[in-house]
Amino acid sequence: MTTSPTSGIRDAGDLRHQLVEQLLAHNHIRSAAVERAFRTVSRHLFAPEVPLAAAYADDIVATRHLGDGTITSSLSAPWLQAGMLEAARIQPGHRVLEIGSGGYNAALIAELAGPPGHVTTLDIDPAVTGRAIRFLPEAGYDNVSVVTADAEHLPPGVVPAGGFDAIVVTVDTWDLPWIDALVDGGRLVAPLRLHG
Ligand SMILES: C[S@@+](CC[C@H](N)C(=O)[O-])C[C@H]1O[C@@H](n2cnc3c(N)ncnc32)[C@H](O)[C@@H]1O
Numbered sequence: 001m002t003t004s005p006t007s008g009i010r011d012a013g014d015l016r017h018q019l020v021e022q023l024l025a026h027n028h029i030r031s032a033a034v035e036r037a038f039r040t041v042s043r044h045l046f047a048p049e050v051p052l053a054a055a056y057a058d059d060i061v062a063t064r065h066l067g068d069g070t071i072t073s074s075l076s077a078p079w080l081q082a083g084m085l086e087a088a089r090i091q092p093g094h095r096v097l098e099i100g101s102g103g104y105n106a107a108l109i110a111e112l113a114g115p116p117g118h119v120t121t122l123d124i125d126p127a128v129t130g131r132a133i134r135f136l137p138e139a140g141y142d143n144v145s146v147v148t149a150d151a152e153h154l155p156p157g158v159v160p161a162g163g164f165d166a167i168v169v170t171v172d173t174w175d176l177p178w179i180d181a182l183v184d185g186g187r188l189v190a191p192l193r194l195h196g
């Protein structure tokens with residue numbers, strides 16, 4: 001374990017691997033590919049406003065608030081991201097759409113899809129996409145397309161020929177208007193609300 005000689009604070013790598021051990025122990029991570037992605041991507045680079053320990057807690061990091069304190073954007077909790085990524089079964093070469101951008105989850109998806117794949121992440125809030133545009137290349141992911149739009153109507157040109165292999169929805173939804181944007185046999189993972 002790496003500690004600062006003066007403060008004893010653990011470094012980002014130690015905290016990242018400790019988080020992965022927690023996610024494995026609770027069975028949120030179940031595949032080697034998802035484990036590798038979580039061990040590789042530095043979450044703190046997508047949440048520079050919080051201390052390292054908060055960036056590597058198994059909890060959301062709120063990144064955007066309304067004046068009354070209501071959270072309008074966050075990095076989702078790692079346990080939820082791990083579960084959704086396991087369900088999405090993303091393979092190298094897949095073209096993947098993430099709806100709702102924090103940057104970090106798009107980087108995890110980029111690790112799973114690999115260089116032959118492609119990730120598009122889309123958010124309605126330009127401040128959120130602005131963060132993703134800034135943080136993704138800083139973290140080493142410069143091949144993710146970041147789109148500002150309302151996901152209810154995907155802009156022309158966003159859907160690749162034939163459709164996405166997987167769509168990961170990280171916005172609460174009561175409808176699935178994206179089914180037609182999938183290839184045959186593609187997977188859509190969403191936190192669906194039924195009857196409220
Ligand atoms: C939980 S956050 C995204 C989390 C991120 N994908 C992650 O896993 O860390 C949800 C995001 O959905 C965005 N959002 C809400 N409604 C939307 C819509 N209609 N179209 C696109 N994005 C939307 C919000 O701006 C917010 O940034």
